[in-house]
Amino acid sequence: xxxxxxxxxxxxxxxxxxxxxxxxxxxxxxxxxxxxxxxxxxxxxxxxxxxxxxxxxxxxxxxxxxxxxxxxxxxxxxxxxxxxxxxxxxxxxxxxxxxxxxxxxxxxxxxxxxxxxxxxxxxxxxxxxxxxxxxxxxxxxxxxxxxxxxxxxxxxxxxxxxxxxxxxxxxxxxxxxxxxxxxxxxxxxxxxxxxxxxxxxxxxxxxxxxxxxxxxxxxxxxxxxxxxxxxxxxxxxxxxxxxxxxxxxxxxxxxxxxxxxxxxxxxxxxxxxxxxxxxxxxxxxxxxxxxxxxxxxxxxxxxxxxxxxxxxxxxxxxxxxxxxxxxxxxxxxxxxxxxxxxxxxxxxxxxxxxxxxxxxxxxxxxxxxxxxxxxxxxxxxxxxxxxxxxxxxxxxxxxxxxxxxxxxxxxxxxxxxxxxxxxxxxxxxxxxxxxxxxxxxxxxxxxxxxxxxxxxxxxxxxxxxxxxxxxxxxxxxxxxxxxxxxxxxxxxxxxxxxxxxxxxxxxxxxxxxxxxxxxxxxxxxxxxxxxxxxxxxxxxxxxxxxxxxxxxxxxxxxxxxxxxxxxxxxxxxxxxxxxxxxxxxxxxxxxxxxxxxxxxxxxxxxxxxxxxxxxxxxxxxxxxxxxxxxxxxxxxxxxxxxxxxxxxxxxxx
Amino acid sequence: xxxxxxxxxxxxxxxxxxxxxxxxxxxxxxxxxxxxxxxxxxxxxxxxxxxxxxxxxxxxxxxxxxxxxxxxxxxxxxxxxxxxxxxxxxxxxxxxxxxxxxxxxxxxxxxxxxxxxxxxxxxxxxxxxxxxxxxxxxxxxxxxxxxxxxxxxxxxxxxxxxxxxxxxxxxxxxxxxxxxxxxxxxxxxxxxxxxxxxxxxxxxxxxxxxxxxxx
Numbered sequence: 001x002x003x004x005x006x007x008x009x010x011x012x013x014x015x016x017x018x019x020x021x022x023x024x025x026x027x028x029x030x031x032x033x034x035x036x037x038x039x040x041x042x043x044x045x046x047x048x049x050x051x052x053x054x055x056x057x058x059x060x061x062x063x064x065x066x067x068x069x070x071x072x073x074x075x076x077x078x079x080x081x082x083x084x085x086x087x088x089x090x091x092x093x094x095x096x097x098x099x100x101x102x103x104x105x106x107x108x109x110x111x112x113x114x115x116x117x118x119x120x121x122x123x124x125x126x127x128x129x130x131x132x133x134x135x136x137x138x139x140x141x142x143x144x145x146x147x148x149x150x151x152x153x154x155x156x157x158x159x160x161x162x163x164x165x166x167x168x169x170x171x172x173x174x175x176x177x178x179x180x181x182x183x184x185x186x187x188x189x190x191x192x193x194x195x196x197x198x199x200x201x202x203x204x205x206x207x208x209x210x211x212x213x214x215x216x217x218x219x220x221x222x223x224x225x226x227x228x229x230x231x232x233x234x235x236x237x238x239x240x241x242x243x244x245x246x247x248x249x250x251x252x253x254x255x256x257x258x259x260x261x262x263x264x265x266x267x268x269x270x271x272x273x274x275x276x277x278x279x280x281x282x283x284x285x286x287x288x289x290x291x292x293x294x295x296x297x298x299x300x301x302x303x304x305x306x307x308x309x310x311x312x313x314x315x316x317x318x319x320x321x322x323x324x325x326x327x328x329x330x331x332x333x334x335x336x337x338x339x340x341x342x343x344x345x346x347x348x349x350x351x352x353x354x355x356x357x358x359x360x361x362x363x364x365x366x367x368x369x370x371x372x373x374x375x376x377x378x379x380x381x382x383x384x385x386x387x388x389x390x391x392x393x394x395x396x397x398x399x400x401x402x403x404x405x406x407x408x409x410x411x412x413x414x415x416x417x418x419x420x421x422x423x424x425x426x427x428x429x430x431x432x433x434x435x436x437x438x439x440x441x442x443x444x445x446x447x448x449x450x451x452x453x454x455x456x457x458x459x460x461x462x463x464x465x466x467x468x469x470x471x472x473x474x475x476x477x478x479x480x481x482x483x484x485x486x487x488x489x490x491x492x493x494x495x496x497x498x499x500x501x502x503x504x505x506x507x508x509x510x511x512x513x514x515x516x517x518x519x520x521x522x523x524x525x526x527x528x529x530x531x532x533x534x535x536x537x538x539x540x541x542x543x544x545x546x547x548x549x550x551x552x553x554x555x556x557x558x559x560x561x562x563x564x565x566x567x568x569x570x571x572x573x574x575x576x577x578x579x580x581x582x583x584x585x586x587x588x589x590x591x592x593x594x595x596x597x598x599x600x601x602x603x604x605x606x607x608x609x610x611x612x613x614x615x616x617x618x619x620x621x622x623x624x625x626x627x628x629x630x631x632x633x634x635x636x637x638x639x640x641x642x643x644x645x646x647x648x649x650x651x652x653x
Numbered sequence: 654x655x656x657x658x659x660x661x662x663x664x665x666x667x668x669x670x671x672x673x674x675x676x677x678x679x680x681x682x683x684x685x686x687x688x689x690x691x692x693x694x695x696x697x698x699x700x701x702x703x704x705x706x707x708x709x710x711x712x713x714x715x716x717x718x719x720x721x722x723x724x725x726x727x728x729x730x731x732x733x734x735x736x737x738x739x740x741x742x743x744x745x746x747x748x749x750x751x752x753x754x755x756x757x758x759x760x761x762x763x764x765x766x767x768x769x770x771x772x773x774x775x776x777x778x779x780x781x782x783x784x785x786x787x788x789x790x791x792x793x794x795x796x797x798x799x800x801x802x803x804x805x806x807x808x809x810x811x812x813x814x815x816x817x818x819x820x821x822x823x824x825x826x827x828x829x830x831x832x833x834x835x836x837x838x839x840x841x842x843x844x845x846x847x848x849x850x851x852x853x854x855x856x857x858x859x860x861x862x863x864x865x866x867x868x
Contacts, residue, residue, distance in 0.1 A: 065816040069809065096843040099818055247779025248821060249772040249808065255815035256822070259842070291832040388847045392835040400849055401836060487764050491836050491849030492813055 007055045007166050008083075012076060012107060013091035014100055015062035016381075016496035018119045020044075021149035022091055023059040024508055026159070033512045040422060040621050041075045044512075050159045053166075058085065064494075066106040067251075068218035070425065080110050081203045086166045088112040089158070094124035094131050094146075097270055101262035102255075104140065105175055109207045113165045114142040114172040117158050122148045123497075128274035136269040141173045150502055174206060180245075181257050184238045185209045191231050199226045213239050214251040281381075281497035288382065289495075294389045301382065302408065305373045309412060309443065313365035320364060324357030347533050355529025358572050359522050366443045367517055370412040371510040378509070379501035384493055391491050397474060398481025399424070400491040403433045410440030414610055415517055418617035428486040431622055435630055436477045438610045438618070441469050444573040445606050451577050452598050456590050465599065469606055472641070520620065521613035528571045528612045541567065551639065556600055557646040559592060569605055570612055576605050596649045600642050608638030658686045660705075661726045663696045665783045667706055667713050668723055672781060677712040720778065727777045727784040728756060731805050735789050735855050736763050769808045776803045782859075790848070790856040791837060793827045799858035800824050806855045814856070818842040824861065 013019040023031070027046025036043045044059040060079060061072035068074055080088055090107055092100035107114060118131060137144040143161040147154030176182055188209035192200055199222055200208060211219035212235035223232055239250040246253045288297050332349040340348075377383055383405050391401030406420035414437055421433040441449065446466075454462035481488070535541045545552075545563035552563040561583045569576035577589075580601075584592045593601065609631050610618070618627035666685050670677040683693035697713065700706045705719035715723065760770045780803065787802050801823045804811045818841050819825065828838040828845060837853045839846050848856070 067812070067816065069813065099842045099844045102816070102818070243772070243775055247775045247777075248803070249768075249811060251808075251812045252815040252820060255812070256820040259818060259820050259823070263842075285829075289829060289831075289838070291829075294831075384847065388831055388836055388838065391831065391847070391849055392833055395849070395851075401847070487807065490810065490852035491847060492810075492817055492852060493847045494817070495838060495845040495847050497845075 005053060007053050007087065007163070008058065008085040009055055009087045009089055009162055009166075010058040010060050010079065010085045011089050011091055012060045012080070012103070013062060013117075014064050014093065014103055014494075016494060017062070017091050017093040017100065018149040019062055019091040020059065021502075021505060022089075022117060022119065022147065022155075022158075023057060024505060025149055025152050025155050026055075027057055029508075031512075033516065036075050039071055039075060041071050042422075051163055053163060055159075055162070064103060066103065066110075067214070068216050074218060077110065080107070080112050081207070084112070086113065086169075087115055087162045089115050089117050089162060090142075091117045091119050091149075094118050094121045095127050095129055097129075097131060097136075098259075098262050098266035101265055102258055105258045105261055108140070108142075108172050108175045109204070109210055111171045111174070111204050111207075113170055114140075115158065115161045115165055116140065116142055116144040117154075118144050118146045119149050121146045122151075122153075125273075127279065128272055128277075130271050130273055132269045132271065136265070139265045139268060141175075150505075175261065177257050177261065181213075181242070181254070184213060184242065188212060188231070188235055188238060191234055192228075195231050196223060196226050196228050199223060199228070209235075210254065213242070214254045215239060215249075216251075279497075281499075284498050285385070289385050289388055294385070298386055298389055301377070301386075302411075305370075305377070306411060308373060309366060309370045310446075312369040313443065316365035317361055320357075320361045324354065324361065328357065329353050343537055346537055347530060350536075351530035351533035352526060354533075355526035355571075356522075358529060358575065359518075359525040367413060367416075368510060368514055370443075371416070371513045372506060374409065374412075374416075375506035375509040376501045379499060379505055381496045381498045384495045387491070387493060388495065395488075397432075397436065397477030398488050399429060399433055399436070399477070400489060402491065402493055403429070403436075406433050406437055407440060410437040410442060411446075412443055413517075414438055414440065414442050414614040415521055415617045416513065418614065418621050419516070421621065425489050426486070428484055429489055431626060432477070432480055432484060434618060434622055435480055435633075436473055438614060438630055438634060439469070439473045439476060439607065441466060441606055442573070444611070447574045448577055448602055448605050451574075452589060452593075453602050456598060457595055461599070465602060465606075468603075472607070476637075517613075520616050524612040524616045525571055532568055532571065555639065555643045555646075556604065557650060558597055558601060561592075562597075562601060566604065566608070570609055573605055573611055576601075596646060599649060600646045603645050604638045604642040606638075607641060608635050610634060658688050658692070658696065660696055660699060661722060662686060662783055662785070663693065663700060664705060664715060664719050664723050665726075668715050668720070669781050669783075670712075671714060672779065675712075677714070682713075724774065724777050727780065728774075730784045731777070731857070732759075735805050735857060764807050766807060769806070769811070772808065772811070773805060776805075787857040787859055789854050790825075790827070790839070790858050791830075791850055791853040793858070793860070795827055795829050798824065798826045798861040800861060802857040802859055804852075804856045806852070810852060810855075814852070817846055818844065819846070819856065825858070 011019050011023055023044060023046065026048050028048070030048065031044060031046030033042065033044045035041065041061055046057050046059075048055050048057065058079070060076045063070070063073045063076055066073055066077045079085070088107060090104050092104060104116065116136070118133060118136070121131070124131065131146075133144040133146055143165060145154050145158040145161050147158055177185065185206065186209075189206045192205040192208045192212075196205075196208070208219060208223070212223065212231070215236075220232060242250050242253055248256075287293050329349050332353050333345055336345045336348055386408070387401035387404050389401075390404040394401050394403050402423050403421075405423060406417045409420045410417035417437040417440065418434055421430045421437065424430045424433050449462050449465055453465055532541075535544070541564050544567055545560065548563045548567075549560055552558045552566070553560055562580065564583060565576040565579035568579050580589070580592070589598065609615070615627060615631060618630055622630075663682060663686065666682050667677045670681065670685075675681070679690060679694050679697060682697070683690045686693065697706065700719070701708070703718075704716055705722060706713050707716050757770060760773070765773060788799075790799065793799060801819050801821050803821055804814050804819070819839075823841060825839045825841040828840050830837045834850045836847045836849045839848060
């Protein structure tokens with residue numbers, strides 16, 4: 001007998017329930033992380049072999065609901081309903097069952113073959129909670145496997161249940177609501193079945209009925225396209241009636257209904273063994289989320305993350321740069337010049353090899369240590385505390401506390417920070433955060449501030465410049481917030497308990513993110529390097545510098561040679577310093593730049609065009625048009641502020 | 654004896670009793686308001702005279718005018734107490750706005766779309782008890798418990814709150830609040846949620862004493 005040998009299984013669940021940990025346990029290193037086609041929603045996929053099956057596992061984004069309000073939720077529900085995976089594994093947190101079952105109930109509405117992974121039973125036990133898996137399974141009509149993802153307990157059982165469900169192809173059964181809502185849904189379901197043949201072959205009619213009652217925009221649109229105007233008006237009428245009786249929006253009535261079901265199921269299957277006591281997490285919170293002490297803790301954590309990154313980066317960067325500029329570039333040069341004309345040699349060695357060198361020297365020394373520390377902060381659960389403490393500050397620039405997280409990433413590197421803006425809820429907030437992020441002085445820009453202003457004009461001047469940049473960020477954020485249409489969104493965020501970060505998970509995240517960075521940034525850095533090398537071979541750089549000279553010399557008051565490093569700085573901001581030294585033939589910048597020029601040069605490099613890698617990330621996250629708008633805006637701003645600084649400072653000095 | 658009840662409070666109690674399908678009569682109303690029967694009778698007399706309530710065989714009932722008055726009273730109360738925050742700027746803004754005549758347009762300016770205004774009015778009509786008995790979630794101190802009554806705001810916000818577990822009738826406990834009008838952390842359904850101050854202000858709750866708590 002040759003049964004179907006490949007199974008597709010997807011993982012669904014709330015955020016912070018250990019879904020990714022289960023994904024990692026199951027798939028090991030056999031995973032790829034990318035985006036859902038056409039969406040900026042993360043798509044993680046992996047494979048494993050079990051009992052002769054090849055199982056493809058898809059990790060759906062962590063969501064609390066299955067409504068149409070966020071891209072993640074629409075992607076998840078469409079995947080389950082339309083792609084019909086062989087099994088849906090719903091990962092639920094045993095320590096907060098009621099809240100987690102809210103999503104489970106919505107999954108059941110889609111009638112997929114379902115298996116429940118009751119995760120974090122160890123953590124629940126510590127909180128004095130045990131769950132009767134038999135009872136839970138009975139009430140939900142789906143098999144339940146108890147798991148501890150961090151240690152791998154229960155994975156075999158989970159997989160056996162997945163295979164069992166897949167072999168029998170048992171679809172989960174409907175779950176009944178309270179009388180009044182149930183009657184309304186059944187009435188509507190009947191009309192959907194008869195009236196919407198096309199749509200109800202893709203989605204379960206009962207689910208369409210429930211979503212229509214909630215006035216789900218996405219489903220309403222789909223029904224309209226399927227010529228279901230009569231059904232829409234019927235649904236509106238029923239929803240109006242429900243609202244009349246309850247005095248609340250029908251979506252809230254449905255949410256209450258689901259929660260009361262969740263509460264009933266949780267109540268029947270959860271046993272509180274010992275009374276809750278103050279645990280480690282709460283004790284930590286008493287300090288880290290404290291009104292006063294929270295802030296020094298936050299400052300301390302941020303400061304130590306960046307000093308570790310800089311210390312580690314500095315140590316490695318010297319070695320790597322030496323390797324590329326002293327060994328690899330000359331080596332390829334000599335090697336290639338045996339066969340190729342000099343122009344080609346220069347393009348390859350100076351463009352490709354040097355470009356790879358430039359890319360590697362950011363990734364290894366700065367990005368990897370930064371990602372490791374970020375992974376630790378994330379897995380420990382500290383970041384929501386930082387967001388909690390910074391919410392009111394972020395509101396001043398029209399964003400809420402969660403935006404502090406991408407901003408913080410921005411200090412390391414703007415590329416992951418752009419991706420990090422995905423945690424914001426609406427498109428407007430994402431873009432606003434993305435714009436602000438490009439102005440945050442990243443590690444490369446900090447190198448310039450320290451290497452030029454810090455070294456020659458003192459740390460106080462460097463710090464002042466840093467603060468100037470931050471106030472500019474603040475000001476522009478405020479302006480953008482006023483200009484961009486739409487309402488600001490308030491903070492509604494879960495504060496998960498603190499956890500001990502696991503080494504394996506942190507390393508895996510670091511690996512996946514580094515890979516993503518390489519894919520996004522490398523082609524642009526290497527390509528950009530080749531283009532610039534081409535410009536310099538054809539002597540176009542000096543033409544460009546000449547062309548720019550009215551701007552660089554008269555308006556910004558910089559020496560003529562400063563134009564070229566500014567052009568090259570687009571590749572990597574810290575290159576501007578190296579190139580300036582190259583062109584001037586000296587590392588003593590005080591001999592070529594006056595103090596005012598140093599400040600102006602630093603201000604311009606700090607603000608103008610984000611580096612190519614950031615541009616690529618911006619284009620991926622927000623589209624080419626908006627990315628271009630940011631690039632143009634930043635450049636104009638840099639010239640404006642730099643010029644003003646020059647005129648004011650030279651007047652004052 | 655507490656302060657003398659106003660006419661509109663009597664109307665609110667009559668409305669609530671009707672919704673609870675109970676017989677609205679003077680003694681019941683007086684006991685709910687903690688007022689003397691005489692004063693209550695006097696107020697009801699005035700209400701009958703102004704045709705805000707009518708006498709039916711099922712006891713006292715609000716007339717349409719009565720319903721409108723209650724709704725307007727609650728609307729103004731919510732506007733004053735919850736939608737305008739307690740910061741200095743908010744108070745100044747509240748004074749500058751003066752007496753609102755065009756409520757619909759006014760709610761629009763507060764970020765309510767038509768659908769949200771519609772829902773909000775329904776919630777106002779169905780609110781049990783007196784609006785004065787509710788407080789804002791942002792007003793609770795650390796450790797205090799409450800039940801959620803309703804949230805005043807745009808559609809998206811209300812729905813998200815409900816999905817995160819803050820549905821009407823849910824019990825919640827304030828864990829801590831961040832300084833300088835920062836967010837508030839509440840524990841609800843076994844999970845900790847951080848709510849921005851702007852949102853927390855607009856969540857109407859009823860305080861619970863420890864003895865009333867289910868947990």
